[in-house]
Amino acid sequence: MENTVKKVNVRVGDTVLILAGNYKGKKGKIISVDPEHNTCKVEGVNIVTKHKKMRRQGEKSELKKMEGSINISNVQIVCGKCGKATRVAHKIENDVKHRVCQKCGNVLDKKFVKAKAKDAEKQEAETANKEEVAKKPLQRREVKHVAESTIKKTAAKKADAEATTKEVK
Ligand SMILES: [Zn+2]
Incomplete structure (x- = not known):
């Protein structure tokens, strides 16, 4: 040893x-x-x-x-x-x-205390992220809803257009 x-x-x-x-x-x-x-x-x-002794010129010997x-x-x-x-x-x-x-x-150990605090912050951030993820499906649904309504509108327009072309014929 x-x-x-x-x-x-x-x-x-x-x-x-x-x-x-x-x-x-x-x-x-x-x-x-x-x-x-x-x-x-x-x-x-x-x-x-x-006792520090002068080694070079210009240096001082000192205690x-x-x-x-x-x-x-x-x-x-x-x-x-x-x-x-x-x-x-x-x-x-x-x-x-x-x-x-x-x-x-x-x-x-101050380092350990700091690391622990960081871990706690991380966990908080993670839980916050999870909450955001939980919110996301709602947003997607909203987007889908909007998309569907626009599709319906364009479909209606198409039908209108077809109807008018038929009338012309
Ligand atoms: Zn103590």
Whole structure:
């Protein structure tokens, strides 16, 4: 199992609570995840100073402050609904696996929520289409009716024309 990439429960954009270390108790957004090393970077957490040295003329040597990696086991996702730091449960709905809050059951994957909303829209559109289809036969009947009346009229005209030609004879 050494070369397999571990599956992690956190994703970029998640809000997490820091459970240990100097930043314990702080909340922040995940800006990157490294499943291979089981680490992540959280906005404003574990700020480290990188020394950037001048390489070319015109460049400046500077100290750059940026987020350092922290272990994923030291963060816990914060549920957007109940606001609690929670462990993640997995649920499968419509063949899609998604993450839910273990405390309140709120779906944590925004993508999944969006997809679900889209599906609902699709279904609504489909039912609307069905209603339109139900209306269509009526329209067809109307068209047929009109067509029949015009045929009758032309037939009557023909008969008239025939009658007049007969009279002439
Ligand atoms: Zn929750």
